[in-house]
Amino acid sequence: MREKFATQVDKDLLAEIRKIAKDEGRQLQSVIEDALRAHVEERSKAKPRRHVMDAYRSSVSRYGGLYEKLAK
Numbered sequence: 001m002r003e004k005f006a007t008q009v010d011k012d013l014l015a016e017i018r019k020i021a022k023d024e025g026r027q028l029q030s031v032i033e034d035a036l037r038a039h040v041e042e043r044s045k046a047k048p049r050r051h052v053m054d055a056y057r058s059s060v061s062r063y064g065g066l067y068e069k070l071a072k
Contacts, residue, residue, distance in 0.1 A: 021031045060067065 017031055017035070018028060020026075021028045024031070
């Protein structure tokens with residue numbers, strides 16, 4: 001299901017996106033959707049998984065003193 005939205009973007013960037021769409025024989029909305037999807041995917045990869053961070057915090061709480069001694 002698609003939803004319409006409006007936004008503003010730098011005119012030179014929009015011109016580049018329009019050129020990509022034209023060069024690839026695609027609709028502008030398709031190119032923009034692909035770019036948004038790629039951005040969301042990239043951001044989701046950059047964040048540590050919640051259970052990993054929970055384990056890390058638990059470890060630091062439990063063994064923080066030991067970690068400090070080992071670092072010296």
